[in-house]
Amino acid sequence: MTLPIAGLGLTGCSPNTSNRYLEGNFAPVLAESTVTSLDVTGIIPGELAGRFVRNGPNPDDDPGGSRYHWFVGRGMVHGVRLDAGGAMWYRNRYVASPSGQTPNTSVIGHAGKTLAIVESGGLPVELDYDLTSVNDELKMGGGFSAHPQLDPDTGELHAICYDWAALRDHVRYVVIDAAGVLKSETKIALPGMTMIHNMSITQHYAVIYDLPVTLSFLALGTGSSFPFRWNDEYEARIGLLPRDGEDRDIIWSSVKPNYAYHPMNAYEDSEGRVVIDVVRYDKMFESDTNGPFGDSLPRLDRWTINPVSQTVSEEIVDERPLEFPRCHPDLNGKPYRFGYSVAAQYDGFPAIYKHDVQKGVATQFSFNSGQHGAEPVFIPGESARSEDDGFLMTYVYDTNRDASDLAIFDAQDLERGPVATVHLPVRVPYGFHGNWIPDHSESAATA
Amino acid sequence: MTLPIAGLGLTGCSPNTSNRYLEGNFAPVLAESTVTSLDVTGIIPGELAGRFVRNGPNPDDDPGGSRYHWFVGRGMVHGVRLDAGGAMWYRNRYVASPSGQTPNTSVIGHAGKTLAIVESGGLPVELDYDLTSVNDELKMGGGFSAHPQLDPDTGELHAICYDWAALRDHVRYVVIDAAGVLKSETKIALPGMTMIHNMSITQHYAVIYDLPVTLSFLALGTGSSFPFRWNDEYEARIGLLPRDGEDRDIIWSSVKPNYAYHPMNAYEDSEGRVVIDVVRYDKMFESDTNGPFGDSLPRLDRWTINPVSQTVSEEIVDERPLEFPRCHPDLNGKPYRFGYSVAAQYDGFPAIYKHDVQKGVATQFSFNSGQHGAEPVFIPGESARSEDDGFLMTYVYDTNRDASDLAIFDAQDLERGPVATVHLPVRVPYGFHGNWIPDHSESAATA
Numbered sequence: 001m002t003l004p005i006a007g008l009g010l011t012g013c014s015p016n017t018s019n020r021y022l023e024g025n026f027a028p029v030l031a032e033s034t035v036t037s038l039d040v041t042g043i044i045p046g047e048l049a050g051r052f053v054r055n056g057p058n059p060d061d062d063p064g065g066s067r068y069h070w071f072v073g074r075g076m077v078h079g080v081r082l083d084a085g086g087a088m089w090y091r092n093r094y095v096a097s098p099s100g101q102t103p104n105t106s107v108i109g110h111a112g113k114t115l116a117i118v119e120s121g122g123l124p125v126e127l128d129y130d131l132t133s134v135n136d137e138l139k140m141g142g143g144f145s146a147h148p149q150l151d152p153d154t155g156e157l158h159a160i161c162y163d164w165a166a167l168r169d170h171v172r173y174v175v176i177d178a179a180g181v182l183k184s185e186t187k188i189a190l191p192g193m194t195m196i197h198n199m200s201i202t203q204h205y206a207v208i209y210d211l212p213v214t215l216s217f218l219a220l221g222t223g224s225s226f227p228f229r230w231n232d233e234y235e236a237r238i239g240l241l242p243r244d245g246e247d248r249d250i251i252w253s254s255v256k257p258n259y260a261y262h263p264m265n266a267y268e269d270s271e272g273r274v275v276i277d278v279v280r281y282d283k284m285f286e287s288d289t290n291g292p293f294g295d296s297l298p299r300l301d302r303w304t305i306n307p308v309s310q311t312v313s314e315e316i317v318d319e320r321p322l323e324f325p326r327c328h329p330d331l332n333g334k335p336y337r338f339g340y341s342v343a344a345q346y347d348g349f350p351a352i353y354k355h356d357v358q359k360g361v362a363t364q365f366s367f368n369s370g371q372h373g374a375e376p377v378f379i380p381g382e383s384a385r386s387e388d389d390g391f392l393m394t395y396v397y398d399t400n401r402d403a404s405d406l407a408i409f410d411a412q413d414l415e416r417g418p419v420a421t422v423h424l425p426v427r428v429p430y431g432f433h434g435n436w437i438p439d440h441s442e443s444a445a446t447a
Numbered sequence: 448m449t450l451p452i453a454g455l456g457l458t459g460c461s462p463n464t465s466n467r468y469l470e471g472n473f474a475p476v477l478a479e480s481t482v483t484s485l486d487v488t489g490i491i492p493g494e495l496a497g498r499f500v501r502n503g504p505n506p507d508d509d510p511g512g513s514r515y516h517w518f519v520g521r522g523m524v525h526g527v528r529l530d531a532g533g534a535m536w537y538r539n540r541y542v543a544s545p546s547g548q549t550p551n552t553s554v555i556g557h558a559g560k561t562l563a564i565v566e567s568g569g570l571p572v573e574l575d576y577d578l579t580s581v582n583d584e585l586k587m588g589g590g591f592s593a594h595p596q597l598d599p600d601t602g603e604l605h606a607i608c609y610d611w612a613a614l615r616d617h618v619r620y621v622v623i624d625a626a627g628v629l630k631s632e633t634k635i636a637l638p639g640m641t642m643i644h645n646m647s648i649t650q651h652y653a654v655i656y657d658l659p660v661t662l663s664f665l666a667l668g669t670g671s672s673f674p675f676r677w678n679d680e681y682e683a684r685i686g687l688l689p690r691d692g693e694d695r696d697i698i699w700s701s702v703k704p705n706y707a708y709h710p711m712n713a714y715e716d717s718e719g720r721v722v723i724d725v726v727r728y729d730k731m732f733e734s735d736t737n738g739p740f741g742d743s744l745p746r747l748d749r750w751t752i753n754p755v756s757q758t759v760s761e762e763i764v765d766e767r768p769l770e771f772p773r774c775h776p777d778l779n780g781k782p783y784r785f786g787y788s789v790a791a792q793y794d795g796f797p798a799i800y801k802h803d804v805q806k807g808v809a810t811q812f813s814f815n816s817g818q819h820g821a822e823p824v825f826i827p828g829e830s831a832r833s834e835d836d837g838f839l840m841t842y843v844y845d846t847n848r849d850a851s852d853l854a855i856f857d858a859q860d861l862e863r864g865p866v867a868t869v870h871l872p873v874r875v876p877y878g879f880h881g882n883w884i885p886d887h888s889e890s891a892a893t894a
Contacts, residue, residue, distance in 0.1 A: 030482055030484070030872035030873075031478070031480035031481060031537075032480060032481040032482070033480045033481075034478060034479035034480075035477055035478045035479070036479075036507065036541075037507040060483070060484045425477035426478060
């Protein structure tokens with residue numbers, strides 16, 4: 001997430017002070033690389049023709065030492081192209097539009113375009129097939145979101161867009177049509193300048209996460225690179241905005257104080273309740289003001305919202321620390337059974353989890369010592385017969401060789417380990433979100 | 448040097464057998480990189496605006512293990528752009544023209560173009576400013592040379608072009624005009640298919656090095672990737688071809704058996720003798736058939752040829768092993784005083800030498816332990832007052848951090864060490880030749 005805080009400067013920063021978000025595999029890589037000869041272990045499924053792309057921060061200047069926040073580094077997209085059972089290339093490229101945009105949080109395929117995206121006012125940037133930035137994408141209505149939600153029935157993207165510097169007292173709910181053009185925009189007033197990283201859609205609602213991480217004028221005034229802080233005074237609440245409704249139609253319900261970046265999925269049950277499986281933290285940006293993992297570790301909860309009583313029942317689905325949840329893209333906003341996540345310890349990402357949220361059980365693949373996973377992206381199989389018939393892809397950092405792999409799992413047999421591993425000669429630093437963008441598809445791949 | 452030996456195959460090769468030309472910093476790098484944020488120690492002279500480019504082999508497929516020859520890997524050009532005292536970028540790119548040419552031996556600037564070049568029938572390939580291959584350069588008359596010699600008075604390039612597969616019983620002496628177009632071509636018959644890596648020019652002559660490394664049909668037939676071998680039966684001789692003469696005008700003189708890739712310079716003295724300072728080996732490709740350093744180590748000799756008596760006096764100038772000699776480009780083919788070379792041990796390149804060939808003395812800069820230099824390119828100063836008033840540039844591999852530097856020396860004060868060092872995050876593998884190509888110059892930079 002790039003925040004428009006130019007001019008605030010970084011006075012008083014101490015570049016040599018320790019900052020875990022600049023160390024180990026959080027550290028930026030120094031080169032843009034192209035590798036066309038890649039070693040592969042195992043067999044890459046022949047049906048996978050496309051690019052596995054992921055965005056993340058890669059600060060290339062003095063990032064501010066102890067004051068550097070993980071969310072503000074320049075965007076860098078890493079990608080591996082697969083085709084006919086082969087790994088054709090690895091590329092990493094800074095996101096750098098001519099206007100200076102460098103969205104760092106996700107990269108999606110939509111309407112035939114590859115788009116790097118970010119929240120908080122940043123424009124999407126179109127990348128070419130080889131991941132070189134082309135230009136700002138202006139058809140989507142300006143400052144966008146890192147987490148548009150795909151409506152699998154319409155191909156539309158739904159997003160909550162915040163931009164404290166420009167919008168101040170409200171956020172925008174936007175719908176982008178399947179052709180990539182802004183279709184509708186709804187202004188949503190809020191009591192504070194909250195950081196709204198994500199949203200959900202269900203059959204009838206857009207879900208608004210209005211949670212107690214808000215703009216801190218103290219942080220702003222003291223030159224913090226990322227001026228959002230935990231706010232004990234701010235009420236945590238979830239809003240259900242009827243998809244065609246307006247601000248005044250939102251059904252707000254309180255939840256326990258928490259912060260959540262990533263719902264695994266949300267849907268409406270047979271009784272009209274909204275069920276949200278969400279990765280949530282008890283605290284965020286209170287003592288650790290450089291990144292998300294220092295105040296509390298996240299767990300997977302289920303929130304069930306009764307829109308009539310405006311009450312939320314909260315239950316723990318998986319208490320193990322985990323992050324970056326994904327589900328089947330065609331079931332986004334619908335009842336589902338399987339979700340996927342990565343174990344999130346304070347010191348790394350040691351396993352991939354597969355959650356059966358109907359049965360309340362999970363399986364996992366634990367990496368070898370020194371290996372760390374990332375967001376596991378689910379890719380439906382070409383002729384899938386069941387919800388989990390497909391593949392999981394993730395980048396895996398290997399401390400032992402200080403380089404990363406692309407690991408491809410059979411999602412029905414996660415425990416077996418990767419069916420194929422593409423060994424990169426370079427690191428893919430820990431970062432944020434990405435997608436599999438098939439070569440022959442105009443459809444969105446996003447979460 | 449890329450040889451047209453497609454179809455010979457590499458049967459019987461043993462990829463895991465040790466081959467020093469695939470190990471350490473001889474090993475290829477795996478990625479094409481772009482680095483725009485470069486650390487610099489010292490102060491880059493502000494007058495240096497241009498690119499320091501160097502070509503070398505970078506095999507990207509299974510290179511044949513113990514049978515891989517250093518001269519046959521795909522070309523990769525490494526470059527650092529300097530401007531206004533800053534290091535703007537480092538890039539390395541495979542040389543890869545649409546027709547499949549991948550010259551690996553040198554890279555020059557001529558007639559406003561950046562050209563990767565090679566001998567033995569390969570076409571020059573034009574690179575764009577960012578070192579991406581554009582296309583074959585066809586105006587220079589076909590298969591070219593890795594060592595065209597610049598005539599500083601005319602801006603012409605002179606070259607001896609061999610191509611055993613196409614030409615068989617002769618080589619071509621070509622002159623390329625200052626606009627980059629073939630001006631003249633002279634056929635030179637030879638008694639064998641010799642590997643003629645280089646040539647020299649003097650005021651009246653083109654110098655032909657017809658030395659006893661010749662095509663080996665045994666090597667060809669057994670699938671060697673590089674089929675030239677030492678030939679005890681072949682007479683070592685130097686030819687003086689009057690610049691406007693023909694084959695029959697060549698004045699041939701015998702020299703002791705040797706092989707030489709690189710003259711430091713050649714010129715005619717006041718008595719009409721041709722003086723050649725040359726780096727020469729006692730033996731080449733006899734037992735070490737993978738590269739140049741295993742049979743003997745090179746030293747700097749002076750050959751003085753009397754064209755009337757057709758005799759050559761040979762004397763040792765510097766008996767220390769050294770290679771990749773350079774001199775002031777404006778004195779190419781003319782009397783000169785200073786030459787530059789790199790120490791060439793069997794296990795590395797530990798020092799840069801500056802030779803005063805008039806006084807018969809040398810100074811040097813020895814690298815720190817684990818650091819290895821390369822060809823030192825002399826760049827005249829902007830308002831130079833003496834022959835050695837300028838800079839030396841070379842890539843320096845640092846074993847300790849497994850990465851390379853670009854080192855810039857004051858050529859008048861070599862012993863002081865680099866005035867500026869640009870630290871690259873990646874290795875520049877040991878390779879061959881390169882040049883400084885100023886931004887605002889159409890003139891050739893070559894040797």
